[in-house]
Amino acid sequence: MNQSVIKALQLLDYFKEHPELTLAELATLDKMPKPTTYRLISSLEASGFLTKTKHTSHDVKYRLGLKLLELGSYVADQLDFRKIALPHMQQLNQQLNEAVHLAVLEGEEAVYVEKIESKKHIRLYSRVGGRTPLYLGSGPKLLLAYSGPKKIAEFLERTELKKVTDNTITDKAVLAEELEKIRLQGYSHSRAEIYPDTAGFSFPLMDHNGNVIAALVVSVPAIKFNKDTKAVIIEKMRETAANISKDLGYKG
Numbered sequence: 001m002n003q004s005v006i007k008a009l010q011l012l013d014y015f016k017e018h019p020e021l022t023l024a025e026l027a028t029l030d031k032m033p034k035p036t037t038y039r040l041i042s043s044l045e046a047s048g049f050l051t052k053t054k055h056t057s058h059d060v061k062y063r064l065g066l067k068l069l070e071l072g073s074y075v076a077d078q079l080d081f082r083k084i085a086l087p088h089m090q091q092l093n094q095q096l097n098e099a100v101h102l103a104v105l106e107g108e109e110a111v112y113v114e115k116i117e118s119k120k121h122i123r124l125y126s127r128v129g130g131r132t133p134l135y136l137g138s139g140p141k142l143l144l145a146y147s148g149p150k151k152i153a154e155f156l157e158r159t160e161l162k163k164v165t166d167n168t169i170t171d172k173a174v175l176a177e178e179l180e181k182i183r184l185q186g187y188s189h190s191r192a193e194i195y196p197d198t199a200g201f202s203f204p205l206m207d208h209n210g211n212v213i214a215a216l217v218v219s220v221p222a223i224k225f226n227k228d229t230k231a232v233i234i235e236k237m238r239e240t241a242a243n244i245s246k247d248l249g250y251k252g
Contacts, residue, residue: 007032008040012049012064020053020061081213082114084247085205089116092218092240096233101217103139103202105147106131108155110140110215135161135175136168138200139217142188145179146204146212152179167192187234188215191225199225201233203241208249216241 007030014021014029021029027037041062044050048067054060082102089100093116102114109131134144134155144152161170167190169175182188191199199222204212218233245252 004040007036008044008049011037011040011044012068015064020063022059022061026062081207081248085214085216085244086114088240088244088247089114089216092216092236093118095236096218098233099219101139101219102205103132103143103215103217104213105134105143108159109133110137110143112139112217113214132194133159135159136164136194138188138190138202139215141175141178141190142182142202142204142215143212145182145188152176164194165192165196169193187238189230192222197222201230201237203237204245205241206245206248206250206252208251210250210252213248216244 010030011026014026018025023034023038023041026041027034030037041050045052045062045065048065048070050062051065052060053063085102089102093100097119099118100116101112103110103112105111110133112128112130112132115128132140134140144155147155156172156176161168161172161175163170169178186203188202189200198219200217200219202215202217205214205216207213216237218237220229220233
């Protein structure tokens with residue numbers, strides 16, 4: 001990580017114990033020259049992470065800015081969302097006895113933020129904090145499908161679709177058609193796109209504004225991917241996704 005970024009983050013840490021600090025106090029705490037400290041403070045202030053509380057020529061003090069409150073609120077919202085979804089995920093896990101996940105969009109990847117394992121001896125490869133490119137698997141494809149035309153166009157333009165298994169979609173025209181299909185049917189499924197022995201199903205979770213904020217994902221052994229199993233999983237997942245979205249304030 002860039003050393004200036006590290007130093008700037010360290011400066012923010014000092015405000016946990018000192019609500020307001022001057023330039024001199026920050027320089028002393030961090031054992032840095034005043035000019036270096038001033039440059040970092042100026043950057044943090046310009047970005048909204050710090051704000052001045054006094055403007056006299058001899059006593060300029062700084063405190064944490066509203067940008068941190070904005071980011072903190074976002075993190076809290078994410079945690080609240082997981083708490084709301086978790087009881088429904090547990091129920092779905094019991095109904096299907098399959099692994100259930102939550103995935104969210106972050107940049108060019110899907111990030112798994114929650115997982116409930118199957119009680120079977122079979123363990124799948126996903127993990128909380130794991131990341132997957134948006135063209136691989138049911139959850140990532142669903143998040144990409146609902147990310148909007150601009151995001152999709154940019155992704156298709158700059159992303160190389162690397163082959164991982166024989167079922168990986170490597171043709172951008174085919175992927176574009178798949179994304180349209182996902183939006184039309186309201187869910188996504190995949191088979192052996194990342195791992196040869198795994199299949200997946202995903203449904204969108206909506207917030208109160210009707211925005212897709214996450215994918216509800218169920219992973220199953222690929223050998224169970226048949227017409228009857230698919231119908232049961234889709235029915236239960238559709239119901240669960242609707243209930244979670246309702247609890248998140250979605251009125252649709």
